Structure formats: structure tokens, C-alpha cells
Amino acid sequence: MRLKLKYFGKLAETAGLHEEDKDLESVQTLAELKTLIFEEYQFDESETIQVAVNQQLDENKTLKEGDEIAFLPPFAGG
């Protein structure tokens, strides 16, 4: 399954890119994807990161080909 992954805030720096296309055979659900990505990039405070699938925040999502996933960390500058 091919997914488009987008990283925001400091996550883009940790991952070293703003977005990437990934071919992931083993992943079915958003929870599985999160585990995989958090493992790969070792994001700090990963429990605070919100993940949107096709611009919607829904943790129980099943993923499908072509989905766009956005990893959103909280930040507070002003």
C-alpha cells in the first residue's frame, strides 16, 4: 500500500524531510503506521503527536492506497 506521509513542525527536522511516499505492505491501520513511523524516526514525546488521515483526525482509521497522512506535533511559539 502506497501512502503519502507529511511531517510538520520539528518532526520534519527529525525525519529530515517534509514529505515522502512510502510503500508499506505490513500496515493496515493508523495505529500500526504510527508504531512503525515513531520507531523509524524516534520522535520525541510521540504521545503528544496528532495524526490526520486525509485531513481528518480519527485514530481508528483503516488505511487505504493513496491516503495522505499528516504528523502534527503541538508547538507554542508566538
Add this chain to the structure above:
Amino acid sequence: MRYDRQIALDDIGVTGQEKLRNASILIIGMGGLGCPAATYLTGAGVGRLGLLDHDSVSITNLHRQILYSEADTGKKKVTVAADKLKALNSEVNLEVYDKKLTNDNARELISRYDMVIDGTDNFETKYLIDDACLLEEKTWIYASVYKHEGQCSVFNYKNGPTYRCLFPKIARENITCEVTGTLGMLPGIFGMYQAMEAVKIILGTGTVLSGKLKIQNLMQNQDLLIEITKKPEEIARIVENGIQSMAFNCTLKDEHQLYLDVRELHEEPLIESKNILKIPLQQLEARVQEIPKHQEIQIFCQSGIRSLRAKELLENKYKFGNLKNVSGGIQTILNES
């Protein structure tokens, strides 16, 4: 005359202008977001603006905090801002608060206004605004920036989602513009988004950014609108328990030292660390076996009085020989925030 160009708009008109004149907004934080927001709202003729900030103008503010000039460095931001805004539009009532928003004053201050604009730069105050606005039934307009990226949303608007619905888990790492750097244009743009959302809410027209998070990266030209769902359990928790305290600004100076905190569990500042054993004085005897005897332990409370009682009790009755009292109280073992 003054408002002719905006009254000419179909969705404003004389009635809309009257609504603006009758409106009141509290702007919390007069920095990179608060300055542009306050400027445009003053220009538009919002009747009453509260300006809250405890800080003074520094030379490093000037590239983005457009109300201040070189001659203002060292002066209080709210005083300078009020003078500049008054010169722009003397019809606007400006109320200045040279203070921090705290758990004690937040609800009362917010209750005086129709809505809040968040110009703050830390999680602690954002969650505080979120809780206080929920409890006072006020809408607030949120924005945050990180490097070239900004977020904006309207929370608690007509029973819509709150900030806690978006980010229920509190991040501990506060990254401010002082640390990461920012160009002036980004907070400038987001402060204006906030002012625009305020105007739409006042007029009761257009599509308000409620239930949605706007994200833009100006350097990458990324633009995203995320749907936020309401989390009723997050809202219920605040409604039932009131404002929830933040602890993450408090860190220990010495992370390797073992401490015993004998304050009640709710006492502020709250502080989380695996090196702190928390046993309120009243429970000390019942839980004495939890306290190690072969490692130095520093006992603290708010001021040093209860911790001294705890030390004497443990030494005299339970023969501890490894205890030290933090005689100056908790503040002396914390890092400056």
C-alpha cells in the same frame, strides 16, 4: 468617515460596524501575534480591547512586534502598545494589564470580554486559556508558530472543540521563538488571521475556523486544513474539575538527587520527576517503609517548615540518618522558568 471603506462591504455595513463597536476582546500576549492582531482590530473599530502582557520591550522583539520602536526598549509592552493604538484610533477603549495570566486571575479577567485572542508563546498559558474560556463560556482564537510554520483555530465556539480536544496530551518541551528563531512575517500573518476570525465571529458572518486547524508553512508553501473532532471526555474533565494545573515548566536543578516532597498532592507548583517521592506529611508515618535509608534524601515542602517537622519525626522516631532539610522551600531546588 473613518470606517467608510469597510462599511461599504455588503457583509459589514452600518449594522456590522455597530456590532464591532459593541464588541470586546482580550488579547493575551502582546508579541509577534498580539501586535498585528491588536493593530487591525483597533483600526477596524472594535469597541473595547484588553491588552495583557507582563513583559518589557527588547531590541530582539522589534523585527516582528510591530507596535514597538527602538526608543521603547525597556518599557512595558502594554503601555507602549496602548499609546500607539490610541494614536491610531482614539475611539477604541484600551484596557491594559501589566501582568501574567495565572490560574487565580484567568477566569475573572476573561469573563470581562466577549472573546480571547491568544498571543502567548507557551503551552502552560494556552491550556490555561482553554480551561478558563471553557468554564466562562468564551470563544478563543488560537495561533502558534514554529520556525516557518503556523497553526490557527477557533476554540470553544458554539460548543465546538477545544484545544484539549486537539492536543489532549500535554507536551513538556516548550520551544519558543527565542530558541528556534522566526521571521516577522509568519506571526504577522497568523496574528491577522486571528483578527479576521474575531471580526467574523463579531459580525456573525462567513465561515469561522471552528472545528478546523489551519496549518501553513510559508517557506514550503504547504497549506492544510485539518478537521478536529470534539472529545467530550476532555471537556467534561475540565467542567467537573475546573482549571487543571500545569507542571511541566518546573524542573529540578539537580536531577540526580533523591527528594521527598511532603506537601499535599495538589499543592503548586506541581513537579514531576522520578527522583521525587511524594508523601504528604500527614501520611508519613503510615508510609515510612517507602522511604530508603541508605541514600541521601532532601526533604522539601513549600517553605521549609513542614519538611523540618518531617525530618525530625523520621530521625527521632524511625532512626533515619540520611536526611537533609531544604530550608528555603521548593523554589530553591527548581530551575528558573
